[in-house]
Amino acid sequence: MASSQHVLLSPAELAYLHASLSLTPPIRPDGRSPTQFRPLVAETGILPGTNGSARICFADGTEAIVGVKAEVERTRTRHDFPSLDESAEDDDDLDDNQNDVVKGDNDWVEMTVEIPGYRDDDAGTVFLSAMLSEALLADGEFTKRLWINQRFHWKLYLDILLISPPLSYPLPLLSLTTHLALLAARLPRLKSEGDEDPLFDDDWAAAPYLYPRPSEKGSKATAPAPAARPPVTLLVMAVGNNIIFDPSKEELAVADVALAVSVGESSSSTTSTTSSKPTAMDIDTEETKGHNLRLLSVRTIDPPSRLTPPGIPNASNSAYGANAGAKDTEKKKQQQEQARTAESEAVEGVWKAPRGGAKTLVMATMVQKVLEKGGVADEVLDALDGVDLN
Amino acid sequence: MPITILPPKAFRDQPPRHSLNHDSDDVMSDATSDSEDSDSQPGGVSLDGGATIHPRKRHRSGAGAAASSTFTKRPKTNAAINSIPRSAIVTPGERITTDPQWMRGHGTYLSSASLGEQAITSSLAGIVTRTNKLLSVRPLRARYTPEVGDLVVGRIVEVQAKRWRVDVGSTQLAALPLSAINLPGGILRKRTETDELQIRTFFAEGDLVVAEVQQLFQDGGAVLHTRSLKYGKLRNGVFMAVSGTGGGGGVVRSRRQVWTLESANNGGPIDVILGVNGYVWISKHVEPVVPEEAKGQTGITNLEEVVSATMYSSQNDRIEPETMREIARIRGVVTALVENGLRVDEDMVTKGYNEAVELALVSADGPEDVYLGGERGEQLAAALTAV
Numbered sequence: 001m002a003s004s005q006h007v008l009l010s011p012a013e014l015a016y017l018h019a020s021l022s023l024t025p026p027i028r029p030d031g032r033s034p035t036q037f038r039p040l041v042a043e044t045g046i047l048p049g050t051n052g053s054a055r056i057c058f059a060d061g062t063e064a065i066v067g068v069k070a071e072v073e074r075t076r077t078r079h080d081f082p083s084l085d086e087s088a089e090d091d092d093d094l095d096d097n098q099n100d101v102v103k104g105d106n107d108w109v110e111m112t113v114e115i116p117g118y119r120d121d122d123a124g125t126v127f128l129s130a131m132l133s134e135a136l137l138a139d140g141e142f143t144k145r146l147w148i149n150q151r152f153h154w155k156l157y158l159d160i161l162l163i164s165p166p167l168s169y170p171l172p173l174l175s176l177t178t179h180l181a182l183l184a185a186r187l188p189r190l191k192s193e194g195d196e197d198p199l200f201d202d203d204w205a206a207a208p209y210l211y212p213r214p215s216e217k218g219s220k221a222t223a224p225a226p227a228a229r230p231p232v233t234l235l236v237m238a239v240g241n242n243i244i245f246d247p248s249k250e251e252l253a254v255a256d257v258a259l260a261v262s263v264g265e266s267s268s269s270t271t272s273t274t275s276s277k278p279t280a281m282d283i284d285t286e287e288t289k290g291h292n293l294r295l296l297s298v299r300t301i302d303p304p305s306r307l308t309p310p311g312i313p314n315a316s317n318s319a320y321g322a323n324a325g326a327k328d329t330e331k332k333k334q335q336q337e338q339a340r341t342a343e344s345e346a347v348e349g350v351w352k353a354p355r356g357g358a359k360t361l362v363m364a365t366m367v368q369k370v371l372e373k374g375g376v377a378d379e380v381l382d383a384l385d386g387v388d389l390n
Numbered sequence: 391m392p393i394t395i396l397p398p399k400a401f402r403d404q405p406p407r408h409s410l411n412h413d414s415d416d417v418m419s420d421a422t423s424d425s426e427d428s429d430s431q432p433g434g435v436s437l438d439g440g441a442t443i444h445p446r447k448r449h450r451s452g453a454g455a456a457a458s459s460t461f462t463k464r465p466k467t468n469a470a471i472n473s474i475p476r477s478a479i480v481t482p483g484e485r486i487t488t489d490p491q492w493m494r495g496h497g498t499y500l501s502s503a504s505l506g507e508q509a510i511t512s513s514l515a516g517i518v519t520r521t522n523k524l525l526s527v528r529p530l531r532a533r534y535t536p537e538v539g540d541l542v543v544g545r546i547v548e549v550q551a552k553r554w555r556v557d558v559g560s561t562q563l564a565a566l567p568l569s570a571i572n573l574p575g576g577i578l579r580k581r582t583e584t585d586e587l588q589i590r591t592f593f594a595e596g597d598l599v600v601a602e603v604q605q606l607f608q609d610g611g612a613v614l615h616t617r618s619l620k621y622g623k624l625r626n627g628v629f630m631a632v633s634g635t636g637g638g639g640g641v642v643r644s645r646r647q648v649w650t651l652e653s654a655n656n657g658g659p660i661d662v663i664l665g666v667n668g669y670v671w672i673s674k675h676v677e678p679v680v681p682e683e684a685k686g687q688t689g690i691t692n693l694e695e696v697v698s699a700t701m702y703s704s705q706n707d708r709i710e711p712e713t714m715r716e717i718a719r720i721r722g723v724v725t726a727l728v729e730n731g732l733r734v735d736e737d738m739v740t741k742g743y744n745e746a747v748e749l750a751l752v753s754a755d756g757p758e759d760v761y762l763g764g765e766r767g768e769q770l771a772a773a774l775t776a777v
Contacts, residue, residue: 008545010597011704012625019706020714027714029628031722031760037393039764057398059729059763245392250628309596311704319574319591319702349706376392383393 007253007304011311015351018254021239029250035369035376037246040176042387044184052185052210056177060248063163064173066181068210072148072198073108073155104143104153109133111158113174115166128171131299132160132178135231135262138296142230145210149195154187168249169301171260175233176384182230184389185210213389231264231296232380236366237303238358243366245376255303257358261370262296263377291381293371300358311351394764479530480512486525495519495526534559534667536612540603541647543624543665544614546593552586554593556601559631559667562611566593570604570615572622574702592702598624598671600648600663620648622701626709627661627673630721632728640728641668644735650675651740654747655757657716664734672720674713676700715760719746722762723770730771738774745773 009017020027026034038058047053050067057063113129114120136142146154160178162170186207188200201207211229237247237255244251252258314320346352370377480486486498488509494500497516503509512518516529536542536558544564548555555563568581568589585592593599600621601614616622632640641647641664648663659675678700723742727734746762749770753759762770 008547008596009629010545010624012623012706013598013627013629015706016625016627016709016714019709020711020718023711023714027711027718027760029630029718029721030725031718031762033392033761035392036761039394039396041396041398043398055398309594312591314703314705317591317703317705318588320700347705349708350704379392383395387395388397 007249009250009253009308011309011351013250014254014305014308015311015349017250018239018351019349021242021244021251021254024242026239026242026244028244028248030248032246034242034244037172037380038248040173042176042180042384044180044387044389051187052181052183054177054180054184056173056180058168058173060167061164062167062170062173064170064177065161065163066174066177067159067161068181068185069157069159070146070154070185070187071157072152075105075151075153102144102147104140104145104147106137106143108143108146108153109137109156109158111136111160113160113162115162115170117165128174129160131171131233131260131262131297132175133158134299135175135233135264135296136178136182138231138262139264139294141228148190148198151195152198158182168247169235169252171233171301172235172246175231175262176380179230179232179384180387180389183209183211183384183387209389229265229381231262232377232384233260233262234370234377234380235260235301236370238362238366241362243362243369253304253308255305256354257362257366258301258303259363259366260297260299260301261367261377262298263370264294264296265291265381291378293377295367295371298367303354306353306355308351308353310353313347313350315347396764478517479515480518480527481515482513484512486510486512486518486527491523492525493523495521495524497527497529498525533561535610536560536564536603536606536667538603538606540643540666541600541663542603542612542614542667543598543600543629543663543669543671544667545629545669546595546597546599549590549593549595551589554589556599556614558612558614558665559669560610560612562609564603564612564614566599566601566614566616568592570613570617572617572619572701593623597704598629600624600665600671619701623704624663624671624673625704626676626706627671628717628721630670630672630724632668632670632724632734641666641670641734644737646736649736651720651743653713653716653720653743655716656710656712658710658713660713660717660720662720662736662739664736664739670724670734672717672724674707674709674717676707715758719743719750719760719762722746722760722767726762726767726770727774729767732771732774742770742774745770749773 017029020029028034030038032038038060040059041057042054044052044054046055046065047067049069051070052068053066055063055065111129111133112120113125113132115122115125115128118125146156148154158178158181160174162174186204186209188202188204189206189208190198191201192199235246235258237244237252237258239251239254239256244255247255247258369375372378485501485503486492486509488503488507490508492510494510497512497514498510499513500508501511510525512527514527514529514532516527519526519528534542542558542564544556544558544566546554546566547557547563552569553565553567556566558564568585571592573579573581573585574592599614599616601616602618602621603612604615605613607613643666644664647666648661650659650661652658653660661671661673661675663671663673665671720739720743723739723746724734727738727742732738746760747757749762749766750757750759753766
């Protein structure tokens with residue numbers, strides 16, 4: 001599996017970071033609480049030439065831009081499947097249903113990730129884009145939104161650009177920006193009906209959002225789709241039994257496990273709640289209800305900690321104080337024995353790269369922490385709701 | 391609240407010169423008054439930019455003032471001032487002026503405009519600064535330019551046969567020759583082939599060192615040395631890189647770059663090393679431990695031996711959680727200073743730290759709350775600038 005980028009840290013730094021992150025509660029180098037994200041600045045609608053765009057900037061200077069562009073494409077007729085027309089002819093009972101069957105295809109979305117300093121076929125970049133598109137396409141609901149009629153569909157191009165050099169593993173940043181860009185994305189309103197060649201409304205103000213907003217009554221009336229949202233991928237890591245969200249580069253360098261957890265809002269349960277929504281339109285009730293979170297995918301990320309060089313304990317350090325002057329063979333022999341034990345055992349204050357796999361219990365807790373009601377993903381989605389979409 | 395999302399700072403609604411740098415108005419108005427002043431009373435030195443200007447950039451200021459006094463009085467038109475771009479920030483290749491009354495300073499070059507006219511053009515992205523008749527461009531961000539005697543924190547990135555290459559945030563890697571370190575064992579001795587063979591036992595890739603710039607090459611590359619008990623490998627703490635010089639923030643050269651801070655909340659003493667290159671090291675203060683056998687026999691050589699014993703160790707001492715918390719707090723203070731464009735030196739860090747301790751007392755999570763990002767950083771900076 002592709003790993004995140006290698007970081008050069010000294011064994012003493014790694015030992016310090018690991019020690020401070022293993023405390024209960026952990027002390028993070030920037031003083032955040034374990035579930036706290038870095039403060040970020042977000043805006044949407046920055047690129048006038050796109051259907052939807054967003055920019056997110058972290059306080060440390062990492063910045064990403066995402067643009068969503070859509071174009072109409074003719075749907076390829078599939079020969080390996082019996083075409084819809086044939087099946088409609090076969091049984092007349094299903095005719096009505098078959099006509100509004102909305103189908104999607106994963107080819108309708110094309111995602112490119114660009115990270116400065118990395119080739120676009122670099123393993124890390126490909127892995128990032130695969131992870132982001134996997135989360136988006138996981139439930140098959142997203143591509144259905146791109147369906148126009150049986151002959152045409154929207155082809156969506158998602159261009160994800162990291163503007164700054166990758167100061168930390170950019171996955172959460174890119175995911176949040178993509179989320180906002182998709183929320184802000186609008187497609188022109190369709191004027192034609194049925195399977196005609198599509199004709200669209202020129203009025204951009206009338207264009208519905210790709211993800212209809214529940215608060216907007218107008219769009220809700222025209223498009224009764226459930227108030228689903230694009231997925232969010234969160235980066236979670238564990239040091240010992242401590243679970244830490246949105247790790248910085250240094251923190252990731254001492255991680256025992258790192259997971260990318262993609263979370264979406266379950267549409268099946270939202271359809272069940274849509275009936276209650278019109279009656280309780282105010283936001284308060286909705287907040288208490290929370291989001292119907294659904295796990296879309298989990299990927300382990302190879303933390304760079306496994307590639308870090310181990311520290312040398314003083315006992316076996318030939319440049320360390322008393323040892324440096326030691327000349328007599330007796331003392332040297334003793335040292336070598338000490339060194340052997342030091343290699344096998346953990347010495348306090350000396351960095352040792354984590355070995356072995358992740359504990360299943362820790363991994364399960366990490367996923368649970370993301371998904372639980374009022375948990376991190378819930379609050380992240382709430383905070384993203386507050387971003388002004390223009 | 392695990393996440394705070396802020397709206398972008400509005401700068402598109404306002405004319406750019408107000409938003410990009412609030413000093414810009416002052417710079418422009420100062421410049422006009424300056425140029426008028428210098429016509430009537432030549433030689434008056436006035437530095438625009440004030441406290442935030444980098445000391446090194448001041449070298450030419452005297453010369454500029456002297457040169458401007460040689461200018462003869464010429465009829466001044468408003469067009470001369472108007473030919474200077476009105477926005478404070480210039481980009482590389484942007485023409486600053488074609489008026490021959492201005493002299494080019496740092497960050498600019500002369501390019502031929504139409505009809506044999508010479509235009510002063512910016513070679514950097516930065517802010518136009520004027521000293522009487524001298525036009526210079528201060529970069530928004532610059533890499534560190536080493537100078538002899540600078541205290542720097544660096545990271546070993548390469549080990550060669552007889553030297554290390556050290557990243558000091560400069561345009562080039564600095565060199566640390568094997569002959570410029572204190573060899574272990576206390577006594578000053580000649581380096582041997584054995585030392586060359588076990589060069590990695592002193593410093594290996596990734597290790598952090600605090601060193602001094604010993605000499606400079608013609609091309610600006612630095613040679614470091616660690617031949618003092620103050621210098622050597624770093625441990626027991628955290629590293630942070632403050633962005634390079636320029637733009638007002640960052641580490642400035644000052645009287646003391648290294649000091650010990652007595653921390654609050656039972657944190658004990660904490661060492662802070664502010665490398666001139668913008669690399670900062672914050673660590674627990676450790677008194678050298680005198681081994682039992684060496685006790686009683688005091689002397690300069692003996693002391694040296696004791697101190698140098700831990701010079702190449704990469705094993706951390708035991709650090710209390712309280713100390714770690716205070717170290718994180720100091721790191722937060724430095725980050726907040728940089729993010730808000732304030733200078734980083736002993737005075738500001740100490741003041742900021744005391745302020746941060748006060749802030750934590752009133753915070754909801756009590757004195758154990760060390761978070762200083764986002765709004766709290768701004769609050770801290772506001773409290774510091776108000777004093």
